[in-house]
Amino acid sequence: MALVESQLVPEQALFDQVIPAGDGFTYLVKRGQVLRIVDLEGNQAADTLFYDAHEPSNRYSAVDTVREQGNIYLTTGTRLLSTEGDVLLTIVADTCGRHDTLGGACAAESNQVRYALEKKYMHACRDTFLLTIACCTPDLSKRDLAANVNFFMNVPVTSEGKLTFEDGVSGPGRYVEMRAERDVRVLISNCPQLNNPCNGYEPSEVRVLVWGQG
Amino acid sequence: MSEPRLILEEPLRGGQMWSRVLRRGQTLRLTDVEGGASVAALFYNAEELSERYNMPDTLKAQHTARLTANHVLYSDMGRVLCSVTEDTVGWHDTITGHGTALHNRKKYGEGSYQKLRNDRYCNSRDNFVVELGKYELGKRDIVANLNFFVKVVADAQGALSFVPENSRPGAYVTLRAELHTLIVLSNTPHPMDPRRAYAPRPVALTIRAGLPAAIEDPCRQSCPENGRGFTLTDGYFAGREAAWP
Numbered sequence: 001m002a003l004v005e006s007q008l009v010p011e012q013a014l015f016d017q018v019i020p021a022g023d024g025f026t027y028l029v030k031r032g033q034v035l036r037i038v039d040l041e042g043n044q045a046a047d048t049l050f051y052d053a054h055e056p057s058n059r060y061s062a063v064d065t066v067r068e069q070g071n072i073y074l075t076t077g078t079r080l081l082s083t084e085g086d087v088l089l090t091i092v093a094d095t096c097g098r099h100d101t102l103g104g105a106c107a108a109e110s111n112q113v114r115y116a117l118e119k120k121y122m123h124a125c126r127d128t129f130l131l132t133i134a135c136c137t138p139d140l141s142k143r144d145l146a147a148n149v150n151f152f153m154n155v156p157v158t159s160e161g162k163l164t165f166e167d168g169v170s171g172p173g174r175y176v177e178m179r180a181e182r183d184v185r186v187l188i189s190n191c192p193q194l195n196n197p198c199n200g201y202e203p204s205e206v207r208v209l210v211w212g213q214g
Numbered sequence: 215m216s217e218p219r220l221i222l223e224e225p226l227r228g229g230q231m232w233s234r235v236l237r238r239g240q241t242l243r244l245t246d247v248e249g250g251a252s253v254a255a256l257f258y259n260a261e262e263l264s265e266r267y268n269m270p271d272t273l274k275a276q277h278t279a280r281l282t283a284n285h286v287l288y289s290d291m292g293r294v295l296c297s298v299t300e301d302t303v304g305w306h307d308t309i310t311g312h313g314t315a316l317h318n319r320k321k322y323g324e325g326s327y328q329k330l331r332n333d334r335y336c337n338s339r340d341n342f343v344v345e346l347g348k349y350e351l352g353k354r355d356i357v358a359n360l361n362f363f364v365k366v367v368a369d370a371q372g373a374l375s376f377v378p379e380n381s382r383p384g385a386y387v388t389l390r391a392e393l394h395t396l397i398v399l400s401n402t403p404h405p406m407d408p409r410r411a412y413a414p415r416p417v418a419l420t421i422r423a424g425l426p427a428a429i430e431d432p433c434r435q436s437c438p439e440n441g442r443g444f445t446l447t448d449g450y451f452a453g454r455e456a457a458w459p
């Protein structure tokens with residue numbers, strides 16, 4: 001895994017915000033702007049969706065992204081493709097080295113399946129997504145919630161077809177940075193999961209920065 | 215033991231799309247008549263069309279990146295849409311999506327209706343848009359699909375490769391509906407298939423009567439997650455089994 005650092009400095013960022021664990025976030029990243037997500041304490045999962053800002057049915061597609069690049073892991077050089085085959089963003093720096101896009105987001109219902117029926121009450125990413133789009137992006141609804149990117153999460157697949165959730169390869173201060181190739185709506189759920197190692201059983205903050213023309 | 219009552223037999227030509235609501239308990243067998251077929255598939259709860267097949271939930275619940283017998287297909291609501299009750303193929307893909315008109319043009323050339331009539335080069339994206347449109351569904355309802363008869367493997371670095379000849383002539387896979395499930399199929403070449411000619415293979419569809427998964431069913435017992443998934447599915451029908459349609 002080749003790690004690529006960025007030359008951008010936080011002091012010159014246009015936007016800089018910390019997202020607490022379990023919170024949602026949305027932002028319109030304009031074409032040419034650069035978005036960075038920082039795993040402040042390490043082993044956090046930032047569940048992230050992207051939409052063409054002007055045509056939200058043209059949204060991030062995990063399966064098109066992995067098929068067209070011929071690899072299931074996302075890292076520097078990955079072009080995040082949409083359902084229409086457009087490049088939404090390109091990953092330009094990555095000090096983590098590997099990000100998942102097959103593991104999806106947690107939901108109250110899938111937590112019941114995966115862990116125990118009595119886990120239904122626990123906070124989950126889908127709740128965050130639904131609440132965030134309900135208040136900020138009325139053009140989006142549950143129909144628009146498809147398979148997401150899990151930045152900093154490690155979900156290895158074997159050649160025999162096994163899939164597991166492993167301890168993260170991320171660490172404190174690791175980040176991923178991407179350049180918007182068109183105007184893109186970014187939607188993040190900073191994952192509240194307590195039942196698996198995707199965030200080290202200790203969900204923590206992530207930081208979002210944006211550089212470029214305002 | 216005699217086969218359960220036959221409801222419908224229907225061919226699925228190369229290039230063709232198809233859909234039907236499979237009632238809870240009914241089974242659908244897809245047979246790869248000549249070998250080398252590829253059928254893209256999407257699944258919805260026919261009673262609540264916003265509930266649909268969820269690739270990540272299906273994979274992580276069963277700790278698998280492929281689908282075969284004794285696996286189930288999960289919806290985004292923690293319920294089982296369909297079980298895979300029989301499979302002579304061994305590997306069906308769900309991580310590499312489906313092709314578009316652009317894929318076809320780049321790989322096979324124009325393939326227009328004007329020239330080829332109904333042997334035109336069909337693609338799964340347009341097939342899905344059309345077939346879903348018949349239910350007032352659209353692009354927003356197209357999610358990561360299943361690819362019957364297709365095998366794509368990832369190596370230790372995550373690199374993907376298409377495995378040719380995954381499915382032999384006569385190979386089949388059987389699904390059992392656990393919800394009343396709208397199944398949408400599109401029979402077109404997989405976008406990673408290296409064959410240079412556009413030549414989708416014929417598939418045979420067979421629907422039979424049946425009952426939902428019994429307590430001792432292998433799909434229910436294949437992992438504790440599936441036991442809970444079926445509990446949630448059974449709970450969804452509690453008290454109204456005979457009420458639909």
